[in-house]
Amino acid sequence: MKNIFRALKKRQLKDIDYNRWLLISSILMVVGLLMALLIAPEVTQCVVKYMFTLMRGSYLRNQQRKVPYEFNVYVWNTTNPDEVIAGGKPKLQEVGPYKCRGFKTKQNMADNDYDDTVSYDIYNEITFDEADSSPLTGNETFYNPHPFIMGIMAKIATEMPEMIHFIKKGVDMVFQNPTSPFIKLTAKEIIRDSFFVDCNVTDFSAKVLCSALANQDQIDKVDGNPQILASSLLYQMTARKQGNYKVLRGLENVHDVGRIVEFNGLAELETYDDDECNVINGTDEMFFGPFMEWEDPVVSFDFQLCRSFNYNYDRDTKVKGHKTTRKILQSFEPKNPKCFCNKYFPEKCLPKGAFDINQCWEAPVAASFPHFLDGPEYLEMFDGFSPNREKHYNGYDFDLLTGVPIRSIRRFQMNFRVIPIPEFPPMSKMNVTPLYPNGWIEQILYTTSSEDKVIKRIHFWDIFLRVIGWLIFSFGILGAAISTLAILARRVPITPEPKMQRQNTESELPHSAESETPDSISTVEREDNEFELYNRVNLSRAENEVETTSNHDTAAATKEEEEEDEGIDGR
Numbered sequence: 348m349k350n351i352f353r354a355l356k357k358r359q360l361k362d363i364d365y366n367r368w369l370l371i372s373s374i375l376m377v378v379g380l381l382m383a384l385l386i387a388p389e390v391t392q393c394v395v396k397y398m399f400t401l402m403r404g405s406y407l408r409n410q411q412r413k414v415p416y417e418f419n420v421y422v423w424n425t426t427n428p429d430e431v432i433a434g435g436k437p438k439l440q441e442v443g444p445y446k447c448r449g450f451k452t453k454q455n456m457a458d459n460d461y462d463d464t465v466s467y468d469i470y471n472e473i474t475f476d477e478a479d480s481s482p483l484t485g486n487e488t489f490y491n492p493h494p495f496i497m498g499i500m501a502k503i504a505t506e507m508p509e510m511i512h513f514i515k516k517g518v519d520m521v522f523q524n525p526t527s528p529f530i531k532l533t534a535k536e537i538i539r540d541s542f543f544v545d546c547n548v549t550d551f552s553a554k555v556l557c558s559a560l561a562n563q564d565q566i567d568k569v570d571g572n573p574q575i576l577a578s579s580l581l582y583q584m585t586a587r588k589q590g591n592y593k594v595l596r597g598l599e600n601v602h603d604v605g606r607i608v609e610f611n612g613l614a615e616l617e618t619y620d621d622d623e624c625n626v627i628n629g630t631d632e633m634f635f636g637p638f639m640e641w642e643d644p645v646v647s648f649d650f651q652l653c654r655s656f657n658y659n660y661d662r663d664t665k666v667k668g669h670k671t672t673r674k675i676l677q678s679f680e681p682k683n684p685k686c687f688c689n690k691y692f693p694e695k696c697l698p699k700g701a702f703d704i705n706q707c708w709e710a711p712v713a714a715s716f717p718h719f720l721d722g723p724e725y726l727e728m729f730d731g732f733s734p735n736r737e738k739h740y741n742g743y744d745f746d747l748l749t750g751v752p753i754r755s756i757r758r759f760q761m762n763f764r765v766i767p768i769p770e771f772p773p774m775s776k777m778n779v780t781p782l783y784p785n786g787w788i789e790q791i792l793y794t795t796s797s798e799d800k801v802i803k804r805i806h807f808w809d810i811f812l813r814v815i816g817w818l819i820f821s822f823g824i825l826g827a828a829i830s831t832l833a834i835l836a837r838r839v840p841i842t843p844e845p846k847m848q849r850q851n852t853e854s855e856l857p858h859s860a861e862s863e864t865p866d867s868i869s870t871v872e873r874e875d876n877e878f879e880l881y882n883r884v885n886l887s888r889a890e891n892e893v894e895t896t897s898n899h900d901t902a903a904a905t906k907e908e909e910e911e912d913e914g915i916d917g918r
Contacts, residue, residue: 361894363833365830365833365834366830366834368826368829368830369826369830369831369834371373371826372822372824372825372826372827372830373823373827374823375819375820375822375823375826376823376824376827377823378819378820378823379619379816379817379818379819379820379821379822379823380816380820381816382812382813382815383622383812383813383816383817383820384816384817386812386816386870387812387813387816388809388813390637390808390809390812391748391805391808391809391812394565394635394805394808395638395717395748395749395805396601396637398749398801398805399637399749399750399751400597400598400601400604401465401594401595401596401604401605401634402596402597402598403458406801407604407634407751408456408465410795410797410798410813411453411633411634412452412453413450413451413452413453414450414451414633414792415448415449415450415792415795416424416449416450416472416790416791416792416793417447417448417449417453417789417790417791417792418446418447418448418449418788418789418790419443419444419445419446419447419788419789419790419791420443420444420445420447420534420537420538420580420786420788420789421442421444421445421717421786421787421789422441422442422443422445422489422491422534422537422786423439423440423441423489423491423731423784423785423786423787424439424440424441424442424489424490424491424816425437425438425439425462425489425491425529426438426439426440426490426526426713426721428490428529428911430521430773431529431660431777431779432527432528432529432773432776432777433775433776434778435778436728436729436730436778437728437729437730437779437783437860438729438730438731439452439729439730439731439784440731441718441731442483442487442489443483443533443876444480444789445475445483445485445534445538446475446479446480447473447474447475447476447477447538447581448473448474448476448479449471449473449474450471450472450473451470451471451589452469452470452472452877453467453468453469453471454467454468454470455467455468458596459593462608463595463596463597463598463599464593464594464595464596464608465593465594465596466591466593466594466609467591467592468589468590468591468592469588469589469590469592469631470587470588470589471587471589473581475535475538475539475581479636482673483534484536485533485534485538485539486533486534486535486599486603487514487533487534488531488532488533489531489532489533489534489537490529490530490531490762491529491530491531491537491785491786492528492529492530492783492785493522493525493527493528493529493530494546494578494763494785495522495560495578495821496518496522496525496528496530496563496773497528497548497578497763497765497774497783498710498711498712498763499514499518499556499560499710500514500518500528500768500771500774501763501764501765501766501768501774502710502711503768504766504768504771505691505692505711505766506691507687508799511768511770511771512547512770513552513555514552514555514556515770515771516552516553517550517552517553517554517556517557518552518556518771520542520544520548520550520552520553520556521544521546521548521553521556521557525773525861526772526773527773528773528774528777529793530542536579536581537579538579538580538581539579539581540579541567541577541578541579542577542578542579543569543575543576543577544557544560544576544577544578545574545575545576546560546561546573546574546575546576547574547575553915557573557574557576558573560576560808561573561576563709563710565578565606565708565710566578567579573861580786580788589650590610590650591609591610591611591612592607592609592610592631593607593608593609593610594606594607594608594630594634595608597636601637601638602636602637602638603636603752604630604634604635604636604637605630605631605633605635605636606629606630606636607627607628607629607630607631607648608712608917609647610627610650614627616653617651617688618706618707619653619685619706620685621685621686622686623685623686624686627648627655628646628648628655629645629646629647629648629655629656630646630647630648631647631648632647632648632649632755632757633792635743635745635750635751635752636750637748637749637750638747638748639672639745639748639750640747640751641660641663641672641747642660644657644658644659644660644674644790645657645658645674645743645745646658649757652704652707652714652759653704653706653707654686654687654704654707656676656741657676657677658674658675658676658741658742658743659674659675659677660672660673660674661673661674661675661740661742664744666744666753666754667753667754667793667794667799668799668803669744669745669746669753669799669802669803670746671744671745671747671753671754672744672745673742673743673745674742674743674745675740675741675742675743676740676741676742678699678721679700679701679702679714679715679716679720679721679722679741679759684696686706687702687703687704688702688703689703689704689705689711691763692711692764692781693766694703694780694781697713697781697782698722698724698725699721699722699723699724700715700716700719700720700721700722700723700724700725701713701714701715701719701722701725701762701782702714702715704852705764707888708797711763711764712761712762712763712764713761713762713763713764713781713782714760714761714762714896715759715760715762715782715784716734716739716740716741716758716759716760717734717739717758717760717787717789718732718733718734718735718739718760718787719732719734719760719784720734720735720736720739720740721734721751725782728779729784739755739758740758741756741757741758741759742755742756743755743756746802746871748802748805748806748809749802749805751794751798751802752792753794753799753802754791754792754793754794755791755792756789756790756791757789757790757791758787758788758789758790759787759788760784760785760786760787761784761785761786761787761788762782762783762784762785762836763782763783763785764781764782765779765780765781765782765783766780766781769781814895873917896902
């Protein structure tokens with residue numbers, strides 16, 4: 348910059364049209380601003396809208412047809428079942444994870460152009476991975492709450508107490524006079540292989556009980572035989588239809604991508620008595636709209652819990668090399684007593700940290716975070732819990748630009764609602780209320796490698812175009828600054844000095860130059876002296892030329908006069 352300015356002062360670039368360069372620089376500044384602030388964002392938005400809506404052939408729609416995920420199971424083992432039956436405090440031991448591999452498959456996709464929606468069925472497929480569960484083998488045995496005995500007796504005792512003796516007789520017939528509400532099972536039986544109930548009985552109360560069990564969605568009729576029933580944790584999820592969804596494609600409003608319009612052909616649930624509780628909000632937990640803001644809550648619908656949940660900002664994270672924003676479920680509790688409380692139990696609404704899903708499952712069960720995270724009252728009832736926010740939260744790590752959850756984690760713990768039942772000896776002295784934990788599950792979904800590459804490319808080109816825009820703007824500013832300085836330098840007048848002062852100065856210059864060494868004069872001073880000397884020399888030359896011309900003119904005039912005089916004399 349210093350050399351350029353110096354050249355300008357010496358008029359080495361005097362032929363350049365700096366006004367034109369100033370105009371070009373101004374144009375570059377405008378173009379750069381437009382590219383950085385308007386063109387680059389607009390190009391990115393067009394690409395994201397094309398790829399991450401649910402239009403026919405879109406990238407997001409094709410990628411989400413079959414989604415792999417991790418499915419982990421943790422089992423609560425009651426190490427002192429006899430003491431619990433006698434009224435003692437339960438001592439629990441967490442065993443896991445038992446690892447499974449799952450796929451969510453979207454089938455039968457059908458577009459509805461008239462309302463900008465697409466319909467599809469979601470199927471779950473989960474298989475137990477024994478090798479990946481090592482060192483656990485699946486043959487470990489546990490004392491776990493009996494899902495039929497504990498659940499049935501609690502339901503009858505609260506909802507139909509007049510039937511308690513009749514159902515107790517059926518329980519004694521079907522389960523052969525049980526002495527404990529706990530059952531000893533292996534991990535494989537709990538997770539995959541099922542445990543069986545033989546309903547080949549003749550007693551009327553037993554038949555009524557088995558008929559009621561056979562009508563439960565969570566219970567399998569082996570080979571279609573209602574007399575042989577089976578149940579396992581994975582039965583409800585393995586190779587079964589999760590439901591039919593009708594969701595918005597987002598072509599009219601990109602923020603509506605994936606928002607549920609109907610579930611199983613209904614705009615609202617038919618689960619609860621209150622219409623407010625039956626409202627379906629949010630997405631199917633897999634599709635979300637792009638262009639998110641960090642402070643905006645995200646809503647998703649959980650079909651297993653018959654409820655929509657709000658996820659709010661927690662913190663910024665980094666997952667798989669992506670800069671992400673984590674949004675978590677802040678609380679697991681009933682917000683509306685009409686929806687998530689059980690009117691039949693003495694303690695209708697559960698304390699903070701759990702909510703009743705009896706109307707959803709048609710069984711006396713409740714959901715909570717693992718280890719009763721955010722449920723301090725439950726921690727005092729059991730030994731063995733160690734809640735940890737990082738290990739037990741529910742949430743998503745979003746790429747805000749595309750709206751894709753780079754990682755989604757869903758965790759919940761299943762608990763039986765229990766009360767002492769004097770009419771049923773195995774549960775007459777139990778001092779555990781209102782919940783008894785059974786186990787908890789963890790479902791983790793990550794983006795595929797293909798999705799990672801696409802998302803990173805979109806971010807790269809978005810940043811690249813913005814940087815190019817700002818570089819163009821910077822060059823424009825630099826050019827405008829140089830052109831402006833050059834124009835101003837040309838307009839600075841040079842004031843000539845009086846002749847006597849100039850001669851005195853010139854006579855002093857050699858002495859000054861000899862007396863002062865280069866080291867004693869700063870670079871700026873030398874440049875100023877050179878420039879001043881350069882102007883003086885030029886001015887001196889111009890004056891000499893003027894004087895010489897004047898002398899020549901005077902001499903010529905004198906000669907002419909002399910010649911005229913000689914002519915006169917001759918005549």
